[in-house]
Amino acid sequence: MTLGWLSIVRLGLVQMSLGAIVVLCTSTLNRLMVVELALPALLPGLLVALHYGIQISRPKWGFLSDTGGHRTRWILLGMATLAVGGLLAAAGVAVMETRIAFGLVLSVVAYSLIGLGAGASGTSLLALLASHTAPHRRAAAATITWLMMIAGIALTAGGVGAILDPYTPMRLLQIVALVTGGAMALTVLAVWRIEAGLAPAAPERDPMPFLDGLREVWSEARARNFTIFVFLSMTAYFMQELILEPYAGLVFGFTPGQSTSLSGAQNGGVFLGMLCVGIAATGLRMGSLRNWVVVGCIGSAGSLGAIALLGQVGPVMPLTAAVVGMGFFNGVFAVAAIGSMMALAGQGRGAREGTRMGLWGAAQAIAAGFGGLAGAAGADAMRRVFVTDATAFGTVFMFEAALFLAAALMAARVIERPAPMIRANLVPGE
Structure with a gap:
C-alpha cells in the first residue's frame, strides 16, 4: 500500500x-x-x-x-x-x-x-x-x-x-x-x-514514553550518524544565506536590485538541481541517492570555492554563473538528502519513522539558525582581521566549502549500506 x-x-x-x-x-x-x-x-x-x-x-x-x-x-x-x-x-x-x-x-x-x-x-x-x-x-x-x-x-x-x-x-x-x-x-x-x-486501521498506541522512544532511536548507529550528517551539511547549506548579497554589493558593486536578482538566480539553480535529480534518479534510474548526495556536496563546495576566488579577481568575472552553479548543486544535494532520509526513516525498529524524521528535522532547523548566524558572525570577524572584504568573505565561503566536503565524506559512509537491504525487501512483493 x-x-x-x-x-x-x-x-x-x-x-x-x-x-x-x-x-x-x-x-x-x-x-x-x-x-x-x-x-x-x-x-x-x-x-x-x-x-x-x-x-x-x-x-x-x-x-x-x-x-x-x-x-x-x-x-x-x-x-x-x-x-x-x-x-x-x-x-x-x-x-x-x-x-x-x-x-x-x-x-x-x-x-x-x-x-x-x-x-x-x-x-x-x-x-x-x-x-x-x-x-x-x-x-x-x-x-x-x-x-x-x-x-x-x-x-x-x-x-x-x-x-x-x-x-x-x-x-x-x-x-x-x-x-x-x-x-x-x-x-x-x-x-x-x-x-x-x-x-486499514490505526495501530495500537505505543506504551513507551517519548524520551525512551527517542533514546531508542538515538541508540541506532545509522540514525545517530545521519543526524550528525544532517546538522553538518545543513550548517554548510545555510552559512551563505545572510552574507551572499552583502558580498555581491561590497566586492562586486551590485546594486540592491542586482543583488536581489542574484538571489533569484540562485533559487533558479536550486530548482534546476532538484528537477535534475528527480528525473535522473526516478525517471532514468541513473545513480543512487547516496551518489547524488555526494555529488551535490562536492559540487556545492567547488562552487563556493569559485565564488571566493572570483572576489580576488574582481567585478569582471561572472559571479552570477558561479552562484547559479552553487544553487544547482544545493538543489541536487537537498533532494537526494531528503530522499535518503525517507529511505533511512523506515530502517531500524518499526513504527518509528516519525520519530526519526523529527530528529533529523530538528537537526536541520537548528543548523539553519546556527548556520546563518555563524556565517554572518564569521564575516564580521574576518572583516576585522583582513584588509579587503573579498578576503574576509572568501575565508568564510572556503570554510563553508570545507564543511560540504566533510559532509560528502560522511554521506558516503552513512548512506552507502541501506540500498542492498531495500532491494532485498522489495523482491518478494514485486
Missing part, C-alpha cells in the same frame, strides 16, 4: 501551503519591521531564530504521529497552529506601530506558534511520505514536494509584493488572513481521506 503519483502531488500541496505562510513571516514581516517601523534588524532575526529553535520539538511531533495512528490529524493540527501564528505575527507588526512592547510580546507568541505548527505539520507530512512511498519513487517524491514548496514561496512572495502597496496595517492583515485561510483550506482538501487507502 504505497502512495501513487496523484497522492504525492496532493501532499506537495501541503508543502506549498506551509511554504506560503512561513515566507510571509520570515521575509515580508522581516522587511516591514526593519524598513517601515525602523526597528533594529536584530529583532526580526531573533524572531526567525526563535521559530527555528522551537522546531527542536520535531521529534516529539514525529513520535506522536507514530503512536497516534493517523498522521493526517497532526498535519491538520500543525497547519492550523501555523495559520494562527501567521495571523498573530501580522497583528504583532501592526500593533508595533503604536504599542511596541505589546507588539513584541504578540510577535514572540506568534513566532513560537509558527515554529510549533511548522514542526508538527512538516514532520508528520514527511513521515507519511517516508512510510508509504515506494523506494523507486522517493527521489521524485522529494523533488515534487520541495519544488511545490518553492513554488508556494515564490507565488506568495510575488503576489503579496504586488498587492501590498500602498502599505497599511489593515491591508497587511487582510492579505495574511487570505493567505493563511487559503493555505488551511488547501491542506484540508489535500489530505482528505488520503490515509484511508494506505492503512
Whole structure:
C-alpha cells in the first residue's frame, strides 16, 4: 500500500501551503519591521531564530504521529497552529506601530506558534511520505514536494509584493488572513481521506514514553550518524544565506536590485538541481541517492570555492554563473538528502519513522539558525582581521566549502549500506 503519483502531488500541496505562510513571516514581516517601523534588524532575526529553535520539538511531533495512528490529524493540527501564528505575527507588526512592547510580546507568541505548527505539520507530512512511498519513487517524491514548496514561496512572495502597496496595517492583515485561510483550506482538501487507502486501521498506541522512544532511536548507529550528517551539511547549506548579497554589493558593486536578482538566480539553480535529480534518479534510474548526495556536496563546495576566488579577481568575472552553479548543486544535494532520509526513516525498529524524521528535522532547523548566524558572525570577524572584504568573505565561503566536503565524506559512509537491504525487501512483493 504505497502512495501513487496523484497522492504525492496532493501532499506537495501541503508543502506549498506551509511554504506560503512561513515566507510571509520570515521575509515580508522581516522587511516591514526593519524598513517601515525602523526597528533594529536584530529583532526580526531573533524572531526567525526563535521559530527555528522551537522546531527542536520535531521529534516529539514525529513520535506522536507514530503512536497516534493517523498522521493526517497532526498535519491538520500543525497547519492550523501555523495559520494562527501567521495571523498573530501580522497583528504583532501592526500593533508595533503604536504599542511596541505589546507588539513584541504578540510577535514572540506568534513566532513560537509558527515554529510549533511548522514542526508538527512538516514532520508528520514527511513521515507519511517516508512510510508509504515506494523506494523507486522517493527521489521524485522529494523533488515534487520541495519544488511545490518553492513554488508556494515564490507565488506568495510575488503576489503579496504586488498587492501590498500602498502599505497599511489593515491591508497587511487582510492579505495574511487570505493567505493563511487559503493555505488551511488547501491542506484540508489535500489530505482528505488520503490515509484511508494506505492503512486499514490505526495501530495500537505505543506504551513507551517519548524520551525512551527517542533514546531508542538515538541508540541506532545509522540514525545517530545521519543526524550528525544532517546538522553538518545543513550548517554548510545555510552559512551563505545572510552574507551572499552583502558580498555581491561590497566586492562586486551590485546594486540592491542586482543583488536581489542574484538571489533569484540562485533559487533558479536550486530548482534546476532538484528537477535534475528527480528525473535522473526516478525517471532514468541513473545513480543512487547516496551518489547524488555526494555529488551535490562536492559540487556545492567547488562552487563556493569559485565564488571566493572570483572576489580576488574582481567585478569582471561572472559571479552570477558561479552562484547559479552553487544553487544547482544545493538543489541536487537537498533532494537526494531528503530522499535518503525517507529511505533511512523506515530502517531500524518499526513504527518509528516519525520519530526519526523529527530528529533529523530538528537537526536541520537548528543548523539553519546556527548556520546563518555563524556565517554572518564569521564575516564580521574576518572583516576585522583582513584588509579587503573579498578576503574576509572568501575565508568564510572556503570554510563553508570545507564543511560540504566533510559532509560528502560522511554521506558516503552513512548512506552507502541501506540500498542492498531495500532491494532485498522489495523482491518478494514485486
